[in-house]
Amino acid sequence: MSRRTVRLGAGAGFAGDRIDPAVDLARRGELDYLIFECLGERTVAAAQSRRLADPASGYDPLLEARLLAVLPYAAEAGTTVVTNSGAANPVAAGELAARIAARSGLASRVAVVTGDDVLDTVRRADPVVWETGQRLSACQDELISANAYLGSQPVAAALAQGADVVLTGRLADPALYLGPLRYRHGWGETEWDSLGAGTVTGHLLECAGQLTGGYFADPGTKPVPGMARLGFPFADVAADGTAVLGKLPGTGGRLDIRTCAEQLLYEVDDPTAYLTPDVTADFSRVTFTQTDADQVLVEGAGGRPRPEDLKVTLGFRGGWTGEGQIGYAGPRALDRAKLAGDIVRERLVAVHGVDETAIRVEYIGAGALFRGLVSDVDPVEVRLRVSARVADAELADAIGWEVESLYTNGPAGGGGAARHLREVVAVRSCLLPRNSVRPDVHLLEG
Numbered sequence: 001m002s003r004r005t006v007r008l009g010a011g012a013g014f015a016g017d018r019i020d021p022a023v024d025l026a027r028r029g030e031l032d033y034l035i036f037e038c039l040g041e042r043t044v045a046a047a048q049s050r051r052l053a054d055p056a057s058g059y060d061p062l063l064e065a066r067l068l069a070v071l072p073y074a075a076e077a078g079t080t081v082v083t084n085s086g087a088a089n090p091v092a093a094g095e096l097a098a099r100i101a102a103r104s105g106l107a108s109r110v111a112v113v114t115g116d117d118v119l120d121t122v123r124r125a126d127p128v129v130w131e132t133g134q135r136l137s138a139c140q141d142e143l144i145s146a147n148a149y150l151g152s153q154p155v156a157a158a159l160a161q162g163a164d165v166v167l168t169g170r171l172a173d174p175a176l177y178l179g180p181l182r183y184r185h186g187w188g189e190t191e192w193d194s195l196g197a198g199t200v201t202g203h204l205l206e207c208a209g210q211l212t213g214g215y216f217a218d219p220g221t222k223p224v225p226g227m228a229r230l231g232f233p234f235a236d237v238a239a240d241g242t243a244v245l246g247k248l249p250g251t252g253g254r255l256d257i258r259t260c261a262e263q264l265l266y267e268v269d270d271p272t273a274y275l276t277p278d279v280t281a282d283f284s285r286v287t288f289t290q291t292d293a294d295q296v297l298v299e300g301a302g303g304r305p306r307p308e309d310l311k312v313t314l315g316f317r318g319g320w321t322g323e324g325q326i327g328y329a330g331p332r333a334l335d336r337a338k339l340a341g342d343i344v345r346e347r348l349v350a351v352h353g354v355d356e357t358a359i360r361v362e363y364i365g366a367g368a369l370f371r372g373l374v375s376d377v378d379p380v381e382v383r384l385r386v387s388a389r390v391a392d393a394e395l396a397d398a399i400g401w402e403v404e405s406l407y408t409n410g411p412a413g414g415g416g417a418a419r420h421l422r423e424v425v426a427v428r429s430c431l432l433p434r435n436s437v438r439p440d441v442h443l444l445e446g
Helices: 020-028 041-053 063-077 090-103 119-125 153-160 175-185 192-205 257-264 333-350 393-404
Strands: 006-012 033-036 080-083 109-114 143-148 165-167 233-237 243-247 280-282 287-292 295-299 302-304 309-329 359-364 381-390 415-433 440-445
Touching: 006 020, 006 063, 006 080, 006 175, 006 192, 020 033, 020 063, 033 063, 033 175, 041 143, 041 309, 041 415, 063 080, 063 090, 080 175, 090 109, 090 165, 090 440, 109 153, 119 143, 119 415, 143 415, 153 165, 153 175, 153 440, 175 192, 192 233, 192 243, 192 257, 192 280, 192 295, 192 302, 257 287, 257 295, 309 333, 309 393, 333 359, 333 381, 333 393, 381 393, 393 415
Parallel strands: 006 033, 033 080, 080 165, 109 165
Antiparallel strands: 006 233, 109 440, 143 309, 233 243, 243 295, 280 302, 287 295, 309 381, 309 415, 359 381
């Protein structure tokens, strides 16, 4: 691999992603950087809720397993690990990474990026909440978190300090990839076309297995081979921003123009103006060229000046959700499931005082996803799911309890009941002026 390019590997595309494809990349990918993108809007709000319950927690629950698996290979290959797995507590995540490195005998320098937690700033600023159109102060729900989308600059700064592992909280997903490119290629903060090109590369890689056929796969129309051993992608990025995407030989999946085109359009509203904290990226002139098997050249991305405001994810306490499920099979399965749903709904209202409008009854296997779909087919099996959002945990537990009680209270043939409850963190959004958000980098020695 030419040293004039930087090789970035996608180690994860979401919090619950597999670990073995990342180990494969760390072991034989000859990477400069291995990136774990593990943070979504609901993920960071849920992490804030965990941190409120336990101040020592709040980072990605799989962080320790990921680092234990990849750090020895990364250290041997000279690969730097960059991840937003710090979630709501990047300092604790960094301390964990330093302990893991020390226990493994690795002289790793761990950098922690902070500053995305803007809870106090948001309360003072009282911005308009997108979803309500009203000021934050008008919201009746309890605000528990506010995390601004940081850009790539603090990642580049951490790498400039010699970090071997970089832990962040909420960053824009492509910024995890753009940070190393800015550091290695020396791209300035107003080199808009370069920043746009790096953002496109990050956007393509950020969901890992989606690019190599994972979410692309559809039997018969879009076959993907070897999905049980799906390989995660990497990119060799030149100083002019052009990139060659690839995956390791011997891994499953496919990487071609079609998989790239689908991923390019993922979560994109206006392809001429993809807004990030670093740049307003222009995807409209991007081209893909198949240069070899599972190898695609990416060119044509551009950029314009970045937005003046940063997006902020707000987390609110939203009560509790209770759920119960039970299955019915055989003749008249749907009729029995509907009767069961009616029984549970009536009892939740009459016995427990649940607001009827909060109750949701679904018949999985008979239009639960395609609501309102008319079908004359009598399904051979149906799974009833009843859920409701309520004010407290005790009432939420009653939802599943009532479903489970159908075992002996009818109708006939119910089985496989399951129940659970969880606290709800409602996610909303607002904007803050860029100059009110101040990222910082802390270096730890492992």
